[in-house]
Amino acid sequence: MGKNGKTLYLHIGTPKTATTAIQRFCMDNREAFHLHRYDYPMFEFEYPNVGKWRNGHFLLGDMHQAQRDFAAYEKVFREAFGQIQKALEVYDSIILSDEGVWNHGFKFSGMCWERIQKELEKDFFTVKIVVYLRRQDEFVYSWWNQIVKAGFRKTSVISWEEMIKKLPVVQLDYYGTLEKIAGIVGKENIIVRRFDRNRFPERLIQADFIRAVGLEFSEEYQIQEEVSNVSLTKNCSEIKRILNGLPELDQKGNDFFRTQLREFSLQSGEDRNCGMMSEQELREFMAKYEEGNHRVAEEYLGEERLFEEDYQVEEKWNPRNLDMIEDIVKLFGTSTLCLMKKNEELEYQMSDLKYKLNHPLRTVGNKVKNSWGGVQ
Numbered sequence: 001m002g003k004n005g006k007t008l009y010l011h012i013g014t015p016k017t018a019t020t021a022i023q024r025f026c027m028d029n030r031e032a033f034h035l036h037r038y039d040y041p042m043f044e045f046e047y048p049n050v051g052k053w054r055n056g057h058f059l060l061g062d063m064h065q066a067q068r069d070f071a072a073y074e075k076v077f078r079e080a081f082g083q084i085q086k087a088l089e090v091y092d093s094i095i096l097s098d099e100g101v102w103n104h105g106f107k108f109s110g111m112c113w114e115r116i117q118k119e120l121e122k123d124f125f126t127v128k129i130v131v132y133l134r135r136q137d138e139f140v141y142s143w144w145n146q147i148v149k150a151g152f153r154k155t156s157v158i159s160w161e162e163m164i165k166k167l168p169v170v171q172l173d174y175y176g177t178l179e180k181i182a183g184i185v186g187k188e189n190i191i192v193r194r195f196d197r198n199r200f201p202e203r204l205i206q207a208d209f210i211r212a213v214g215l216e217f218s219e220e221y222q223i224q225e226e227v228s229n230v231s232l233t234k235n236c237s238e239i240k241r242i243l244n245g246l247p248e249l250d251q252k253g254n255d256f257f258r259t260q261l262r263e264f265s266l267q268s269g270e271d272r273n274c275g276m277m278s279e280q281e282l283r284e285f286m287a288k289y290e291e292g293n294h295r296v297a298e299e300y301l302g303e304e305r306l307f308e309e310d311y312q313v314e315e316k317w318n319p320r321n322l323d324m325i326e327d328i329v330k331l332f333g334t335s336t337l338c339l340m341k342k343n344e345e346l347e348y349q350m351s352d353l354k355y356k357l358n359h360p361l362r363t364v365g366n367k368v369k370n371s372w373g374g375v376q
Contacts, residue, residue, distance in 0.1 A: 004124060007125060010116075011095065012097075015102065032222075038092070047061075059098060060101065077115050088124070104169075131190070131191070139172065144160060151254040230265055236265045240261050260331065274317045275314070275315070279311060
């Protein structure tokens with residue numbers, strides 16, 4: 001630990017490992033954390049399309065700027081760590097979280113990790129990295145599914161086959177990335193967790209995360225009920241991918257399609273045993289990462305295997321499968337019925353408004369009558 005025995009826990013994802021659930025849990029339980037001398041600080045910095053619960057995003061800045069303002073980035077960084085140092089006068093441990101650090105931390109000349117290293121040189125605290133890893137094929141499919149579902153990105157129209165060939169942004173060499181991070185914080189300060197609900201206490205990633213940062217999960221921590229991040233079925237993903245390419249698609253249209261496909265995916269009975277790759281393709285894909293995965297297991301977990309290596313696939317998904325036409329027809333039907341219902345509601349509201357405009361005195365009289373009716 002640093003000379004003051006203080007610890008900064010930095011949760012860096014990876015993406016698609018329930019990071020939002022962890023971040024919202026931490027934000028909602030700040031008071032419970034305080035009882036144990038932990039803090040999940042909230043900053044005033046805001047970034048487009050980044051939830052306020054991602055309190056570690058200042059480490060990256062606005063990644064979508066056409067030209068990065070390095071002076072502004074440095075100013076925000078200093079302000080944030082000034083706030084963190086003040087918090088550490090009261091608390092023993094600070095928790096920061098942002099999944100973007102995994103994929104983008106070493107970009108832009110490694111500014112993110114370079115600045116963290118400079119803070120470590122002050123010897124004010126120890127940085128411990130918490131990272132969840134998901135088997136690479138599952139990670140990539142979930143990543144592609146999310147990008148297609150979200151829409152309005154350059155990559156939202158690429159096919160699954162293109163995704164596998166290009167692998168934009170995604171860092172799948174887990175061992176290589178962990179070794180680079182270890183060169184900054186030390187291997188002993190990296191906490192690797194598997195993203196596997198069967199391994200989580202009570203099947204809750206929030207409970208697993210609490211243990212990762214040195215606390216015990218109990219009834220004092222509250223998990224807010226929220227709508228889960230539903231993945232689209234394979235057929236729905238392909239439908240959404242094609243819709244993403246419509247030249248006149250706007251935000252309202254994108255939101256409508258996404259809602260309809262999400263609801264349809266919840267009700268779909270699609271065969272989940274159908275894989276995105278054939279068994280041979282899956283084995284070839286995973287072969288690139290098996291050695292690194294074994295080294296992660298041995299060096300960071302003290303075990304032989306990081307993931308299950310069962311690559312059996314019953315059938316490879318095909319966008320021209322027999323269920324696709326039926327799904328398209330059903331989706332068209334449910335979307336049409338939804339629009340008809342909304343239209344009926346608007347017609348009723350317009351009819352009611354028209355009546356009130358044509359009979360203003362009767363409307364006022366009814367209001368007076370109703371108000372007096374409530375007086376006993």
